[in-house]
Amino acid sequence: MTTLISSHRIAAPAAEGGAPAKTAHAPFLPTLVTFVATALLATGQLYGVIPLLGAMGREWHAPASALTWMASAFGFGYAAGFLVFGPLSDRFGRRRIIVTGIAATAVTTALVSLAPGLGAAIALRVLQGVTTAAFAPVAFTYIAERAEQRHRATLLSAVIGAFLASAVFGQLAAQGIAAVAGWRAVFAVFAVAFALVAAALRKVMLPGRPDTAGSPLDAYRAMPRLLAHRRLIPLYLATPVVLGSFVALYTGLALTGAAGGAAALLALRAAALPAIIAIPFVTPALQRFHGAHRATGALTLTAVAAALIGFAHPGTLGLAILLNAFVAGIGLTAPALIETIGGHAGPARGTAVSLFTFILFVGASFGPQVAGALSAHGLPALAYVLGALLALGATLTLTARR
Template identity: 30%
Template sequence: MMETVAVPNATKRFRYGVITFMLFWCALIVVSGAYVTTPLFGVFEDTFQVSKTMSAWTSSSFSFFYAVGFLLFGPLADRIGRKQIILLGLFSLTLVTIWIGMVSSFGSLIALRGLQGFVAATFAPSALAYAFEIFPKQKLVTTIGFISFGYVTSGIFGQVIADLIYQWANWEMVFLFLGGMYCITFVAVIFLLPNTAREQGKKGVRFYLYHSKLILKQRNFLLTYSITIMLLLTFMGMYTLLGSYLSGEPYNLSGEAILGIRALGIIGMVISPLTGRIVQRIGLLLTLRIGLGMAVLGLFLLGIGSHIVFLVLMSIIYVMGISMIFPAIMMVIGELGGERRALANAFYAFILFIGAMLGPIIAIWLLSIGSYRSTFFILSLLLVIGFVLSMFIQVKSQVQGT
């Protein structure tokens, strides 16, 4: 077993920049697993002869069990250590992801995607608490911004990598490649992330039930979690629609062109690591509200525009807004959580990916009873509700950026 070192000694031995990069990379590569099947829905429909709704479960299965896993691995990280949980997850992800690349039935694919999501849940609940333990407050917001950058970029990165590898080889190779990346990351984490001190004492089920009740009774948490569920719901919903929207009349774009448009979304994501500086200048809650406003604007105009350049610009504005919201929400949770930060973050991650699970299902259902434009409008309306709710959140001590 690796020796546990105190946080001050750990931070002397490891440069903050290296730790920040590793947390960013882990967020990027782990959460990319949630999105790799989004551009492959049509492939699964043809390969396994299933409906569009059924093919969406290759995404929703991951998201559901990913969300459930947070409720287990968040408390478990308190007992055995953040880094140990992250390593357990990366090792398990390596095995499960390679296994997915070898299946031949749709039922096995759905089941293993659920297992993949469950073990992927080891990272996110541990990452925020880990950052709060390792970094001094003046560096914390920048680090959280980079972790969030990894989360939001994974939404594009996962789709683009999956599409590129599929066009080069086949869908099985997507998972074999991803499994290889998890293996490399596992080795890197062993050497590059310092250990932190474990929680003193053993916390049983009664402890977590008691503190869960305290969290879920607080109005600020309820408001923040209500906004959280809308983030990946609209994000997954939007990207589920965008490919088929642009491949049909009147655009008739090729797979390569749609891949390029997905990749352009990364332009909007570069704001995420800069969110710390924005918070420093204008405050945490105002940053959150501006992000929500931009996301509403981009998604609403995406539904009413027609020119392809305009649609691309609106998708970038939407992604830019979402990329501001993620780190802002994480900072709000961190400030509200206090000593219950790890548990509060586990609930945040659980709710976030319940939204991711619902996104493709709701988007496809709305499209079946309406049109692309009405579906984009309804998704933007959800974010309007989130903006209104944000006006009632109060954070006593706002984090300052660097």
């Protein structure tokens, strides 16, 4: 089996789990639609609870400090699940893991709607996060293996863009449903949506032959080797700053009041949607560049945008423009890192991408803490620190060039 993949493509084994043979490619448009819909739903669960916290607090007579765990609990379960399902997909197949996990998420999401109190709800949110994690790392690996080379970057960028857009989608959908039917109905509706996308994923994804050779623990045994891989170390070190800076900046906008009220902040999030929509169309044109170089350029763009936010003190329009540049850089960085990490990982691609996704969302979990520590000094201080971290990330990815 191939141990090193070309810098501009990732070899596509026919069977899921890595069994080598030639197979049909994944259908482009059905895969794009179902994967984007699933990504919006999956990561939307992290953000969708935010507009519901007030109603939950009133029903359970719980303080705001306790209710924030409704968001954090999902995030911790989500990140932990990446380390479970990516390696398992190497063993049992990509489609089986994704479809089973998303079907299970329909159940765990419905259970949240029935939670009798805050403690039970937090526990169920952890479980919901774990089952939802079956999608992201396995989907990245599936695209790298089964999509045509000319469609691979577009699909990866579209899924990454959906993860970013879910910050807007999750809150708007939850807010709209809750206004009509209450907060419990939000999770009931999302549960039905997960059941529908699970059925669609089963229909659209290509079946594959699981890899039955060796032990199911082989994927986990590969983790120390991947973390010590000299070409992967700088890429993994750069990964936390990608989503971490995204979450930190938007959290800082809220904490410092630079964006105005909650409605203005939501409008600024929505204002970045043009960049998110454009990413899948721009990425194919950049495929002639090595993945590590694309990551370096995208992180540099994001670092410059962050620094300008701090330096220029832009008004609402200027901030919206710079946020588009910032989000574009984030959206272009992630698929470039996935391609490069997968190329260096060889047959352990599924495990390597799972580690990437885990580190990516651990970084996102620390984003609010960074914002909380620096926002007292104003948005410029936060923007400068994020710009420096992103510049460091760009330097690290540059060293990963073969």
